[in-house]
Amino acid sequence: MKIIDKINEKIEKKEPFYSFEYFPPKTPAGVTNLYTRMDRMALMEPLFCDMTWGAGGSTASMTIELCVNAQKLSGLEMLMHLTCTNMPKGSIKNALDSAKDAGIQNILALRGDPPRGQTEFKECEGGFAYAIDLVKYIREEYGDYFCIAVAGYPEGHSDAKDLDTDILHLKEKVDAGADFIVTQLFYDVQKYFDFVDKCRAVGINVPILPGIMPIQNYNGFVRMSSMCGHVPDAILQALEPIKDNDEAVKDYGVELGIQMCRDLLDHGVPGLHMYTLNLERSTRLILEGLGLTATARRELPWRPSTLAKRAGETVRPIFWANRPKSYLDRTASWDEFPNGRWGSSESPAFGDLNESYYSHTTASVQERKAMWGESPVTYADVYETFTRYVMGAVKSLPWCDTPLHLETKSIQERLAAVNRAGYLTINSQPRVNAAPSDDPMFGWGGPGGHVYQKAYVECFVSPENLKRIIEKCNKMKHVQYHAVDVNGNSYSNCGKGTTAVTWGSFPNKEILQPTIVDTDSFMAWKDEAFSLWLSMWASLYHDESAAHALIHQIRDSFFLVSIVDNNFVNGDIWDAFDLRMPDYEYTVTGYQRMKKRERIQLGTPVVVNGKKLAIFRHGARYYAMQQFCPHAGGDLALGDIEDIDNMLCITCPRHGFQFVLLSGDCLIGDAWKAEHYPVEARAALPDTPRTLFVGFPQLNCSLFYEEDF
Known part of the structure; x- marks a missing residue:
């Protein structure tokens, strides 16, 4: 989707928004960490994110790869930087073609900085000299396909004669086809207001988003502020006595960021563009201090992909709730995606899982051993690992590569109890009856609606515990279960139909049913779920070790069971488990x-x-x-x-x-x-x-x- 359309929609609704900028890391480990951080920050619901283009095109391939993966698998609308530096026309066309083929529709067109080791920008042979040339080329070659952003400089570009002349050049870029403007960072809010007034005076009417860079440390501030011009004396005076205390500088940076952003929003700025420097803490604290994250609404219970081909997707099986990238990867070849209702068993099959950053945990072998055990030798050791995960002491499991959902806190102790007893949960949700759609824990969708959930638990269990579950569920009028082992032996009290487990009612809309349970999807998921015992966990240990044998034994003998309580009003899914266990005192x-x-x-x-x-x-x-x-x-x-x-x-x-x-x-x-x-x-x-x-x-x-x- 074009970012300008999202911006205009927010402006029309008078809803403030924010966006994040990242840059390509230099090492594979850095890339892995950035993917993790972007996923985590995506939970703050930014309107879009942008990825920089290294000086002289040094990160061209990585910028494209990061944008493609973030948009395809993290559901982030990406704004890809593209510069003229060291980029002949053929290379620019290749980059734009790659972006278009990947479904990226948004480009930030820049002249770019000189290559490393050079002090002046020089037009490369067969390339472009200025950003306006790049804007014109994109419009001539690709028409209206791309949304184009350009940069603005509140105190003028360093190469410009003066601010007024620079603004006239900016108007030329807008007239050539730019849709909106993102400014260089600044610390003098009044300079931004004056800049916007001057832009409006010469006929620039597109949105102008202010660029905000939280102060992270004093030396970095001195280096970066040299790019933006004037820094108010009050800021310099506040930093002087604490400049050698990094924590104090960060805290002041958050305080200043909140103050600046509040001033901007109070003066009618539609949104904020945060230069994160690939860091999370300061950006999060500033937005929380402004109260903006509290009003951020999820569009659906799961994060939609921003790929154009998946634009109408509104329904997914619950089984991949904690491995959403796996689901996206396994359905990437589909030509159509469920909209409004889940398809029949004749729908396209789930593909095999590919090897990539996104189909495996980002944790190293040592990190996984630290989380899941250096050498587990008893069932109790494994049970404790699952318990520690639901209590937040372990950050991931092979089946759960996302942070704990906020709603999990409402059933956290129940989950801990059943895991200690050997019911190893990998997915769950509490029942919800008509919670407001803006509820901070359960809400999703537009304003004025109500959302509902059937209680759901999915877990690995021993044959003995499965027998207890079946006996309990058969006595419970509203509870359905489906259990299967690694060989496909299956037990169930439900048919092959589809059951909605999450739905919402909104004004002037049909009922939305974004999360379902169905037999065919469960059987596709079970193969993946059982394989993770070996590929992600048993593989940590020597083939002849007791730990390796234990994980194999669990994988070979346990069942995967899915349980749904259809009584979302006053049902109690926990009755399906025998909570009066010896280790629950x-x-x-x-x-x-x-x-x-x-x-x-x-x-x-x-x-x-x-x-x-x-x-x-x-x-x-x-x-x-x-x-x-x-x-x-x-x-x-x-x-x-x-x-x-x-x-x-x-x-x-x-x-x-x-x-x-x-x-x-x-x-x-x-x-x-x-x-x-x-x-x-x-x-x-x-x-x-x-x-x-x-x-x-x-x-x-x-x-x-x-x-x-």
């Missing part, structure tokens, strides 16, 4: 049935089996906590219950102890230790007292102690 201390007509007054103490509890609700479930502080030796006041950032906390007024409850699970810790023991880490803190809490699914109260955090 709890003690049932009481049971009480509540009258259906009895309303639970939140914040009112309830006595259950002689224990006074505070009742609260989190999401669609009710919970209770014992109102007793063993340190203060007395009850906590009901007024001390707070809702802080979606976490319910009860604070001991005497000692500052916090009881933090997240999605029905309880952590206890000193407030001052919060940064050392984040909630996500589920760290066991010193002197942690036992905590009594109670769940009320369907108004039945199961009271128990949980001692392992």
Whole structure:
């Protein structure tokens, strides 16, 4: 898609946007790391990203490759730089043809810097002297296919006679066919405003995006600021006393970036172009400080490809949710993609997985051993690895090359429990009933809608655990399962139809069903899923080792099972698992049935089996906590219950102890230790007292102690 169309749509809706710039790394390891970082930053939903072109065309092939992969497999709309330096007309045509063949529709046309070792730009034989020549050539040869961006210089180009003359040259580029302008970096916001005013005065009416470069370190700032001209004295004075403290400089860079960007947005700038320098932290913190990432909406539950041939794709099987690049790779040869509904079994077959950066983990052998075990020898060792992944202590598994989805936090403890018991989960989603489409955890699609999900769990299980699942599921009216082993032996209680597991209702639109489960896709996925045990995990160990034999044994004997709970209103998919396992320590201390007509007054103490509890609700479930502080030796006041950032906390007024409850699970810790023991880490803190809490699914109260955090 053309970026100018996206920009104009955002301007019409008055929705601010942002974009990111990257540059090609010099080493294969750097390229791998950049792919990972781009994937992670893609979750911030940038409108587009651009990739630079090395001085003298030194990174031409890598720039094209990075743009193609990012657009094809990461769902990023790419703006490819193209310069005149050392580029005869034939080379430029080859680059543009390659971009067009790959579905890239956006070019940033630049004159470019002199080749390394030269101080002046010299037109190469058979090439172009200026960016305007490149703009004209693109329009003459390719018509309207490409969206063309050009560079603007708020204080004038270094080779220009003066700013006014430079702006006239910029107008010539726009008149020749440029669609929008991206400015050079600057630190004086007023210079940008003056530049835009001068551009409008001479008839330049295309969008002009400000280029923002967060300050990362003092020496880099001095070097880069020499390119942009004036730096306000206030910035120089703020940096002087901290210039030798890199962390302080970065923090100031974030603070300055927020201040500059807020000023720009307040003055009506439609969007921000962030020069990331291939770094994430400062850019993320600036956008979070502006509140822009909180309003970024996912178009679909999964990230769509930006390739033109996949533009209408709106449905995918859930099985590749954690390996989206594999799905894109295996369906790359399809001529048509599902739109509105999943096709029949006569649809094109899934292709074989190709070898590439994108079909394998980016982690090295040593990194994978550190995550998955130097030498696992028991099932429990493997179970612990899966548990550590769902708790966030391990960043990837062979089947999960994406970060944990935000919604996973709502079922994190349940997932940990089933993994410890040998139900090795590789995919899951909680049930969702009519969540607003702008919900920060579950939302997707346009404004004003509601989204729904059926609970889903996919896991590897032993034959013994599969028997338990089948026995449980056969007693559960709304639950369907499909299990298969590496040899294709299959057990199922569902037919060969397609089941939507995610859907959304939006104003003036048909119901969207972007995620489905179907038998044929599951069987295609199972071959890939079983192969990863060997190609990604067993291959880490010597062929004769116990670890190698263990992973082989699991792959050869375990089943892959897909479970869907069709009751998205009040179903409980976890009933399909036997959670009362030896390694899940709890003690049932009481049971009480509540009258259906009895309303639970939140914040009112309830006595259950002689224990006074505070009742609260989190999401669609009710919970209770014992109102007793063993340190203060007395009850906590009901007024001390707070809702802080979606976490319910009860604070001991005497000692500052916090009881933090997240999605029905309880952590206890000193407030001052919060940064050392984040909630996500589920760290066991010193002197942690036992905590009594109670769940009320369907108004039945199961009271128990949980001692392992």
